[in-house]
Amino acid sequence: MPVRAELLAVGDELLYGDILNGNAAQLGRQLADVGITVTHSGVVGDDIETIAEALRAALGRADAVLLTGGLGPTQDDLTREGLARAAGVELVRDEFLESQLRHRFRDLRRNVPDMNYRQANLPAGAEPLPNERGTAPGIKLELLGGIAYALPGPPHEMQPMFASSVLPDLLRRAGEPAVVVHRVLHTSGMWESAVAEAMAPEVQRLAAQVAAGQDRNPTIAFLASGGQTRVRISARAANRTEAYKLIEPIEAFGREALGEGLYGIDDETLEGVVHGLLLERGETVAVAESLTGGLLAARLSETPGASETFRGGIVAYQAELKDQLLGANAVARGAVTEETAQRMAAGARERLGATWGLATTGVAGPTESEGHPVGTLYLGLAGPDGTQTRHVQLPGDRPMVRMLSVVQALDLLRRTIQR
């Protein structure tokens, strides 16, 4: 039996736009992944009758409603009351929940106002859902011929409760055991259009299957952010093994088609992969930065344990410092040249005692410099076998040029040591 679900978020702060309804996006994605259709998603304010009315409308259309928010201890947390009103039942103090709260507050050595025990109230007939990360239990209640699950608003409390208590229950009701697995292929140094073109034959194959009436399963999505493009392959099946079988041929195709552009899968990051490759080879890197102004060093030091492979860096923002600290000869020859990038890379390698020296120089904007347009980037990479350079013209404004420059620099190093 297909389950139709609706989402209902409760909170004035959502209506006023003080916070974004990220819970709806999270839940929508995860429900879509298991084939549960979400047809409406709503937001209402902190008012008992409005909540109850929205619940009645939702359960008139759908089988299940997932509420988020309004379970806290203060007077404006009214989801419990709204549920009870819609179900036509009373709120009842749950003694077990109350004693749990009492223990919890005692452990925290906090003097807790009586009001907080409102969190132990449940609509008659409801079942509490355990909250591993906070004090407000969730609520599961059958009403109006359907089912409602009320989850806390903070995403770090909502998410585990959804995964452990709500999703399994919904899948049981749907009668279709289903798991969804994803595989993410990470690329760098390829524009989104090039990634899409490389994957096009598989995208077309799946589209033809859908056109022929088959399920939209597996699926391929392209996600571009931070100057990198990810390919997400998702598949749904009765168990993980079956689901991965659907993913495998697409992944194999992608590994071949993306070639050197592919740097990692799933949770891997570009800086993490560079760190891992250097560690494997017993090598280190040092940087010399101009237009990236420290962002490249910051990225290389992001990974825990980075000090094993990252020596450090020199941010030489003014031409004269490029000469003095790195021997770049930039004052005489211009800061934005291939030669300066090379000398900066060699200077960083020697003076910081690293296997590799990686350098950035160029024009971040907002205005051109030395006759070079905004977005001009020269990279230098010095290594045991000499130096190489890369020249790229990047799109975007100052923050985007700086961010893309960092990705280009890491990509140059990665491709060189991965070969």
Place this chain on the structure above:
Amino acid sequence: MPVRAELLAVGDELLYGDILNGNAAQLGRQLADVGITVTHSGVVGDDIETIAEALRAALGRADAVLLTGGLGPTQDDLTREGLARAAGVELVRDEFLESQLRHRFRDLRRNVPDMNYRQANLPAGAEPLPNERGTAPGIKLELLGGIAYALPGPPHEMQPMFASSVLPDLLRRAGEPAVVVHRVLHTSGMWESAVAEAMAPEVQRLAAQVAAGQDRNPTIAFLASGGQTRVRISARAANRTEAYKLIEPIEAFGREALGEGLYGIDDETLEGVVHGLLLERGETVAVAESLTGGLLAARLSETPGASETFRGGIVAYQAELKDQLLGANAVARGAVTEETAQRMAAGARERLGATWGLATTGVAGPTESEGHPVGTLYLGLAGPDGTQTRHVQLPGDRPMVRMLSVVQALDLLRRTIQR
């Protein structure tokens, strides 16, 4: 007459959680600012009857509905059809809009499929709203005793259309001419609770006014992000002068109460203020970084024109480099000490030839180091009159400790040169 408004976003991609409903937050905030109450916000998928049904429900409760999305040229853009269905009218091709589209596509030299002219269809009796940033016109339609405005989904098209066509019309209907102005007070080096405590008397004064039955106007909000706390004062009045008169006493109170914690107002940034102060004094800064790994330099080079006051920096991630590049004596005396922070600051100042040398050393995590817990931060600041240090214990994980360390460092420099 108070206007009650509802929001209705159209698009499967919102239900599936592929994108966040940022339009709802934007519109909610701006409507709340002018005193228009939003009581429901909904999302529905790309289906004519679902859109029509949601419109009927919304106009049964409210006076106005603002729709976003579903106005594009493809078959799954169905907001026009949904509006026509709810109003019980036909879609009619608008010849003026069609000729506009024809000119527009000709200018772009694009061969445009006939399908794109769907964007010239309007429900009978509707009025088009001009779109300055895209091809899809908006729609204004009186139906079911209320009014509906349909706006394009892309925020950069939606926002100007809302500001120029929808908001003035809504305010006319409300019969209350109103402008809303904001003043933002930026603080650094103060925890959110300290900022809230400083402003408490004014918050209480306004709360007492509301309790006595007055409008919630002006308002004070505390916004914490990026390790800094902002105080936003908002006021509504018939014109800007009147509105600023409401803000002035609160702003004056805040300037006094926040003291040195206040670094700027409205669009000012911490790094921009530091840059401006240095520029005024004809001074420069150079940095020496350990746990921040380049983030401090990146922040100081974010402001356009930063090269006038920012000399550059040295990221000495390994103790031996702190000694070699900065003369820090860290190998012998420990990297995480007050003395090392001082020596790093002095080293940066001398070797990079700056008025000020600013240094960070500490433990970003994930594990403790040299017996110091995660979150330990030592700052050093060397200047014309000697060096000073600051020791702080910061909360959070590795990325948060690094980010907060940058703010603490900038705050130390700012307070010193602002005195």
